[in-house]
Amino acid sequence: MEWTIQELAARAGITSRALRHYDRVGLLAPSRVGANGYRYYDSTAVARLQRILLMRRLGMGLPAIAGVLADEVDxxxxxxxxxxxxxxxxxxxxxxIRSVRHTLEALQAGAEPRMDVMLAGFNDRYKDEVISRWGERAFQVSNDWWHGKTLDQQRAWKQAAEDLVAAWVAAAKAGVSPTSEHARSLAARHVRWLGQIPGTPTAEGDRERSIEMVRCLGDMYVDDPRFAGMYDDAAGATFVRDALQAYARTRM
Amino acid sequence: MEWTIQELAARAGITSRALRHYDRVGLLAPSRVGANGYRYYDSTAVARLQRILLMRRLGMGLPAIAGVLADEVDxxxxxxxxxxxxxxxxxxxxxxIRSVRHTLEALQAGAEPRMDVMLAGFNDRYKDEVISRWGERAFQVSNDWWHGKTLDQQRAWKQAAEDLVAAWVAAAKAGVSPTSEHARSLAARHVRWLGQIPGTPTAEGDRERSIEMVRCLGDMYVDDPRFAGMYDDAAGATFVRDALQAYARTRM
DNA sequence: GCTAGAAGTTGACGCAGCGTCAAGGTCAAA
DNA sequence: TTTGACCTTGACGCTGCGTCAACTTCTAGC
Known part of the structure; x- marks a missing residue:
C-alpha cells in the first residue's frame, strides 16, 4: 500500500508542504520517489510520521524529534x-498571568499612572554603569514587590503616596522654605516612604547610596515633566527637590 | 536629559539592536536624531520604552503593544x-504535560509498541476521503480516551489485548478454520474489544460502518508487517483477517 | 593635529516551521 | 486533446531580534 503526498497529508492532518519540509530536513524521506519526482509513502513511512506527529503534538522541535528517532536508545x-x-x-x-492580573487590577483601581511614575524612578536616572546596574536590580525587586502585594495593600501604599504628594503641594503653595523644619519633616516622610521598597539603598541601610539616591530623585523630579505634573507644577517639583536635598545634606 | 542608544539599552537591560528594531518598526522613535544620524532618547521616550518593556515582559507581541500604545483608549x-x-x-x-506523562508512563510500563500499532489502525488505511476524515476523528477521540485512562486501566486494557492476540495465535497454530465457531467467537471478542474505544463505529452503534471497519482492519493486519509480526507471522495475520471477515459477513 | 579605540550608522543574513504564491511538469478522466 | 487536479522546485514571508560586515563619528591621549 502506498500513498501520495496529498493522501498522506490529508490522513495525517497536515499539509503536503510540511511533508516536503520533513523530507528536506531529513526527518521523513518518502519510501519511494517516482521517475517523475513524485513522493510515495508506505506504511513504514506512515508509522514514522505518526511518531513524528506524536512528538510534534507534544511540542518538541524537529531536531529533537530527529534526535529521538536517530538514537533510538531511550x-x-x-x-x-x-x-x-x-x-x-x-x-x-x-x-x-499573575503579573498581568495584578497589572490589570491595579490599572482598574486607578493606581497605575502615578505608580508607573514612582517606580520609573528606580531604573531611569543613574549615571554610571554601576549605579545603573544597581538601579536595574532595584527595579526588578521593587516591581516584584509591588506585584506581590494584595490589591488592598496596593491601595494603601498608593494612598500614602497621594497623601505625601498632597502634603508637598500644600507646603509648596504655602510658600514654605525648603530648609524649614516642616519641609524637612516632609522629606523625612518621603524617604521613609521610599524605604518601604525592598531593594532600595534606604531599605538596605546603605547610608551613602541613600543620600545619593535622594539627591538624584530630587533632580529627577525637576527634570522630568511627568514628575513636574505630579507635583502640581515645575515650582512644586523644585521645592520638593530642594527640600529633599537639604534633608540629605543635613539629616542623613 | 538625554541618552545615547547604548546608555538607554544598558539601563533598560536590552540591546541597542532592539532599540533600532523598535525604531524601524515604528514602536519607539528616538526623541531626537543628530545631524550625524545618532539616536538620542529623552525621558518621554524612556517612559514609552518602559511601558513597552512591561508589555513585552508580559509576553505581548510588538504589534499588539503598538496597538495598545496607539489607541490609548483602554x-x-x-x-x-x-x-x-x-x-x-x-x-x-x-x-x-499530562499527555507526555501518560506516554512516558506507558512507555515505561512497556505498553507502547503494541498500543502504537493498535491505535495506528484507526487513521491509516481508509481509502476515500470521507472514511479518512472519520478515521482521523476516531484517532483523536481514541487517543484522548487512551491518555485519559489511569495507568492501571491502561494495563488492564493492554492485558486484554495481549490475551486476545495470544488466543488468535493459538487458534492459528492449532490449524482452526477461519469459519469455525471458535474463530467466530474470537472475532466477536475482537470486535467487542475494539468497541470499547469511543469514536469507533462499533462503539457508536453504526452497524454499516462497523462491518466496513472490521473488513478494513482485517486487510490491514495482513498488509502491514507490524501487524504480521504481532500475530506471530503472516499466516497468523491472514487467519485473523479471514476470521474477522467471515464474522463480519455472517454475524454483524 | 594624529591616531587608536569605542560607539554610532545602515544593510543583510539567520533562526523555526512551515504558509503561500509562482512557474511549470504529470496524471486521470472526459 | 483538453481540462482540471495534483505534483515538483524555488523563493519570499513571518517574529524579534542576534550577529557579522563595512563604514563614519566621537573621544581621549600623545
Missing part, C-alpha cells in the same frame, strides 16, 4: 527532559 | 485579552 530520557521543559514553561506562564 | 481590554490568551496557552501546556 525515548524516556527525551520525554522526561521535555516534561521538565514544559513544566518550566507552564510555571513561567503562570507567573505571567 | 489598555485594560488588551490586558484582558492577553490574560485569556495566556490562560489558554497554559491549559494547552497542561494538557501536553
Amino acid at each position: 525515548p524516556c530520557d527525551g520525554l522526561r527532559a521535555h516534561i521538565a521543559a514544559l513544566e518550566e514553561e507552564r510555571d513561567r506562564i503562570e507567573r505571567q | 489598555p485594560c481590554d488588551g490586558l484582558r485579552a492577553h490574560i485569556a490568551a495566556l490562560e489558554e496557552e497554559r491549559d494547552r501546556i497542561e494538557r501536553q
